[in-house]
Amino acid sequence: MKSNTIMLEIIKNDPWLEPYADVIEERYNYIINKEHQLTKNGKIGLSDFATGYLYFGLQKTNDGWYLREWAPNATEIFLIGSFNNWQREESYRLKRLEHGIWEIKVPLDRIHHLDYYKLFVCWNGGCGERIPAWSKWVVQDKDTHIFCARVWDPPTPYRFKHNHFIPDRSPLLIYECHVGMATEEEKVGTYDEFRIHVLPRVKENGYNAIQVMAIQEHPYYGSFGYHVSNFFAPSSRFGTPDELRQLIDTAHDMGIAVIMDLVHSHAVKNEFEGIARIDGSYDLYFHSDPNRRYHKAWDSLCFDYGKNEVLHFLLSNCKYWLEEYKFDGFRFDGVTSMLYYDHGLGTVFTHYGDYYNGNQDIDAICYLTLANKLIHQVNTDAVTIAEEVSGMPGLGVKPEAGGYGFDYRMAMNIPDFWIKIITEKKDEEWYPSTIWWEMTNRRADEKTISYAECHDQALVGDKTIIFRLIDADMYWHMSKLVPSTEKVDRGIALHKMIRLVTATT
Structure with missing residues (x-):
């Protein structure tokens, strides 16, 4: 689709952008075309598209457990776990469907709350144990330190008291926090301890929002949660999924919005804990070109935002945290790294031309814009914040005006x-x-x-x-x-x- 000949509002508001109108309009049209592709020309909404967490991973239904995984390079996959003594049994073999999707159905009485499980994946030239990409709870063994997916299906799941909290933006007063570090004791703090001891102090000191780091599961604690392995799993270091839900619900009781520090800029390269080489290939979720796939500064892997399957994974992740945990929005980490082919490293941004010179990843720009559109479709009161250091124009401008849709950008010059x-x-x-x-x-x-x-x-x-x-x-x-x-x-x-x-x- 072509944009209207009418000048985009972002250019109207800043005449210095007029020399780059063609590039800005090209990005605008690219995003519109991609959205039409994902939504089947508007027959469904972005919110309908971003429902992968209801299909993939381990799902409990009335007629059995289903587990589905996208693994096109795999030649065979088995479900292994504490329920079958970790053996590759024929009755736990996954069946290959279309588009590289694998599936298994297991009777309800074979898998139970708190069971452990993994996938044993084979491909041409190798095999290995893998944690499913859509796992919703992943734990680490205290003795072996090995990570493993775990079933979370309590007989009485937590019920939210607040289903649609509206953050106070007059103004937002945000307290940045890390649950594990929010304790005076020499240990990792918990969701319950934070809820009981820290939230009242946050409220007392006048804040109306918290920005929580390190929610998504990560194998290395010293990364502060920024080397994510399991994107749909709240970190088990701090407690159970329902204890996190109770923390968020309690914050809403106090009038405090809960903003999640969301890491979609890269992923940990660990193969046994994360989504790297989950089907034996190097480029399932990531770039085929090794120079683009590997982030040298962060020692991690970069998503290929040009793949619709990756967009499905990440957009579903945004909706999942909003719907399943009632987060009030996200602070997107590492946006600068996403925007530029060179991750903005060593670049001095001194002229508008530095934002429109071909060094920008249009697929990443498209993903960020679609993510903002989706988030505000799912929750019109959600808050989105961009952590971005280059000063890219339009981050905080609405998509229909030619921007990328964030509600706020962080003023990173000030610190x-x-x-x-x-x-x-x-x-x-x-x-x-x-x-x-x-x-x-x-x-x-x-x-x-x-x-x-x-x-x-x-x-x-x-x-x-x-x-x-x-x-x-x-x-x-x-x-x-x-x-x-x-x-x-x-x-x-x-x-x-x-x-x-x-x-x-």
Whole structure:
């Protein structure tokens, strides 16, 4: 389909984009055509398309258990688990259907709540155990440290009290958190502990939203949840699926929206835990070209957003978390890496031409736009946020206006500015005009989320703002039992000012 000859609103609002109108319109038309393809020219909606989680994986029906997997390169597949002593039995052999889909039906009395299971997949030249790509709960053995899918089918599943919570956006005040780290004890925290001990403090401190990291299952805890292996499985390190549901429901009770940190920018390369080589091939969900498939900076695998099956997987994942857990939206991680063929690494974005020079992945742009359209179809009050550092125009503009549909983009210049001014400037060089410019320098037609610091600054080999200001005096002079110091007094005052200025501009 061709766009109208009428100029797109994004270009109308910013005349500096006019030289790139052809590229912007090409992307716009590409997205429209892809949506028509996925929705059969509008016969179904994006929400109807994104229902893979109701078909694939382990499904319980009135007439038996079904398990389906997309594995076109496989030559044979067996369902193995604690219910058949992990043996490759003929009665647990999957049957190949059309389009590379495999299926098995198992009587209801053979699989039970808390059973363990995997797939044993064979392909030309090899075989191996694999965790199904659509698994909804994956656990790690405490002794062997091996990950395995597990059945979650409790006799009395959790029932939500709040089926349609509406976030307060006047304004959104977001507390970023990690359930496992939200405890003073030297251990991994749990969903229940967070619900009981942390949520009340979040509410008391005036926040109306939390952004939760590390929800999707990940084999390496030190990745902060950003090397995802099982996209439909809430991390079992913190508890059960229903304990996460109760956490979200309790937050809604308190008027707190729950935004999920969603990782669709890459996947862990582990074969035994994740979706890498699930059918023996290297490029099922990922690029065929090794240079595009492997993310050298992150040591992970990059999705091929040009495949309709990948779009089905990822869009279904968005809908799954909204419908099954009542998340109120997503903060999309690593958007810059998705947008550019070189992941934006080493690129200095100084001119509009840097956003329209052919280095942009139109398939990734298409996926992000379709994801935003889908999310807002499923829940019109959902919140979507882009973590993006290049400044790509249009991220926070509606798709019909030529944008990519996010509600907000993160103002990622601000935390870097505070680090720079703290480390490089004297107090008398903290010029109000410079601070005002950095706090308010944003696109007029896009909403932003401003923040003084997040885990990228505070945890990943760096310091929090308060530690940068006070440093070692933190340990000795922040007690009522000992006198304060000028460094502590200055640090506390500047810390308050930084948070106030960031929050109010």
